[in-house]
Amino acid sequence: MAETGRVLRAEWTKISSVRSTVWTLAAALLVTAALGTLISALTDHTFDDLSRRERLTFDPTLTSFAGIALGQLAMIAFGILTVSTEYSTGMIRASLAAVPRRGVLMAAKLTVATALALLVGMATSFLTFALGQAALGEHRTDLGRPGVLRAVFGAGLYLGLIALFAMALTWVLRSPMLSFGVLIPFFFMISGILANVSATERVGDWLPDRAGSRIMAVVDDGERPYGPWTGLLVMLLWIAAALLAGWAVLRKRDA
Template sequence: MANADWVLKSEWTKIRSVRSTVWTLAAAVVVTVALGMLISLLVRHGYDDLSRAEQLTFDPTFISFAGTSMGQLAMIAFGILVVSNEYSTGMIRASLCAVPRRGALMAAKLAVATALALLVGLATSFLAFFLGQAMLGRYRTDIGEPGVLRAVFGAGLYMGLIALFAMAVAWLLRGPMLTFGVLIPFFFMISSILANVSATEKIGDYLPDQAGSQIMAVVDDGERPYGPWGGLLIMLLWVAAALAAGYLSLRKRDA
């Protein structure tokens, strides 16, 4: 039976040997940082045009992470590809022959991929913050201000959790196209619609991305019934439920 170190090294080799997974992580960094810088620059030049209420609730930290909404697409792609590549190529059969304990195989893949996603996510959040603040000029904040460091770490954690959620759903659905077809509309259409329509706004508040993104905010706009840590907890519950469903699927279904 394969030992834990061998299984972890095997999963690391699988991830780094597939160029598509490497490129998706690189895209997550570039898109998040570049878009955050652009929006921060636009806000800097348009600050005087904001209403009095908008100026009072202005959150320079959160503005730096404006690119996260698009950068998370790349993290979703990373999570899906890490899992579904094995199913689309048939490699999953060889993996299960080498590691017949399906829980151990899943745990090893999740451990390696999540650690990598969190590392990239944290590097991205710090880059996005410092470069975004540089673009904001005199409207900037400092990482030593109350709540700012928590928000920066939270942004990196959010991106890692998005990848983990995508991996869990990929275990459940297996096929890359099917998983993309479910997650992309969920995050970029359904979630936004529910959160911005008054009749369904309260439902939207409890979706994983809407709740989890509150960890990146420093200024409380009073629109959510929970704080940053409450939002992160909601997101963690979504991830845990998806992981449980993914594990049951892997355990009960044939490769």
């Protein structure tokens, strides 16, 4: 227990002392809240122009999270930098020398970084929801409505899990450039393309970001073959697979 405590404190020091990781978390909060508020305000202004079907399926909660795609980008960057910085600076050699039990090292880093990402994710989701609903005016909802609190809590959970997924894959790829080169196109190009092409949309529905983001919706548009908690479970299965792959690489390969 004493060793674990020391390793956790060391990982906290590493993460908190790297300016780039701190700024990425701040960017996640600011970008998500600002863009969500802006889109909510524009939606309120143009609500009368929506079609009848769009009004019937209008989801004020999900609308306030319209900026979460960019916040997700910042969380991915946080996850990548948290792991890859040690490899790019060569610090990983010192870390492994100080903590020979690689599983302890990996678990400590993931625990500290994920807790921090979840904390920022929750702050981001509740702030974004509050600002977005204020901007929606008479079209707003509140936390007391069915499914709304789950969706707001789920948005914060989603942001934290995205960071965890990025960390897990970075343990596999190790290089910051390679990690950014794989993860950013995956989430911002491949996933969207697969989900919006009729021949592949069912494949896209089962990708981690598409499945996990279902937790943020209150109104079911009928476009996905699962509910919010099932979607989150699919995302967790992706994360578990990535963590196992990361652990296998760390265990077998030298720094």
